[in-house]
Amino acid sequence: MRRVLLAAMAAAFLPSAAQATAFTNGDFETGPAPGSFTTLGTGSTALPGWIVSAGSVDYIGSYWQPGDGARSVDLSGGGPGTLSQTFDTVAGKSYVVTFLLAGNPDGGPVVKPVTVSATGNGSGGYSFDTTGHSRAAMGWQSFTYNFTATDTSTTLSFASGAQSAYGPALDGVSVTAVPEPAGWALLIAGFGLVGGQIRRRRRIHAAI
Numbered sequence: 001m002r003r004v005l006l007a008a009m010a011a012a013f014l015p016s017a018a019q020a021t022a023f024t025n026g027d028f029e030t031g032p033a034p035g036s037f038t039t040l041g042t043g044s045t046a047l048p049g050w051i052v053s054a055g056s057v058d059y060i061g062s063y064w065q066p067g068d069g070a071r072s073v074d075l076s077g078g079g080p081g082t083l084s085q086t087f088d089t090v091a092g093k094s095y096v097v098t099f100l101l102a103g104n105p106d107g108g109p110v111v112k113p114v115t116v117s118a119t120g121n122g123s124g125g126y127s128f129d130t131t132g133h134s135r136a137a138m139g140w141q142s143f144t145y146n147f148t149a150t151d152t153s154t155t156l157s158f159a160s161g162a163q164s165a166y167g168p169a170l171d172g173v174s175v176t177a178v179p180e181p182a183g184w185a186l187l188i189a190g191f192g193l194v195g196g197q198i199r200r201r202r203r204i205h206a207a208i
Helices: 002-013 181-207
Strands: 037-042 049-056 056-060 073-076 082-088 094-103 111-118 124-129 139-150 153-160 168-177
Touching: 094 111, 094 124, 094 153, 111 139, 111 168, 124 139, 124 168, 153 168
Parallel strands: none
Antiparallel strands: 037 056, 049 082, 056 073, 073 168, 082 153, 094 139, 094 168, 111 124, 111 153
16 A cells, blocks of 8 residues: 555656656756857847747846856847747646846846746736846846646746846746645655554564
8 A cells, every 4th residue: 555655646746748847948058158248139049948039138148147057138138128938838737937037237227127928827027126236246036927837838938128228137047837736635645654654663563
């Protein structure tokens, strides 16, 4: 019985082909060497996994302090831009997107707005205040956005709301599937059963 339950627990929590998300390059480390920075226009797929779906963005190298790794993105290139990625999802399953946000401190607006959206879901509005920050001290902050997949693939987008060439800065994007409540219940029940069997064995050994 214990082996059957443990196997069921493993099946509930180990990733499967149907549950796996093919989201990639969320830290923007894979891509052409940007030097200080390089501007990518509409339709660019220079960043593997991503596409510049509107406007333009700046792919940042040494220009400022990254939030994660060595590279990041300014969501405003010559003006506001949108960066998108389409990846595998399971319809009806919930996901959480975690990302780092800062802002280009070289020009206005001081508060850098960004809109995050996923196919079939409402958008989320976020912003970063660059007051007191600089290229050497960007002040990256972590944010989350939640969505429920409506199909077998989902497009996640980050759109600059800064009407200038000095936009919100993005880094460290990750997408994680939220465990089903039934899976948590199974895990807790399994721990209880295993613990009970351990205590029972101890009592038996103590009685011998």
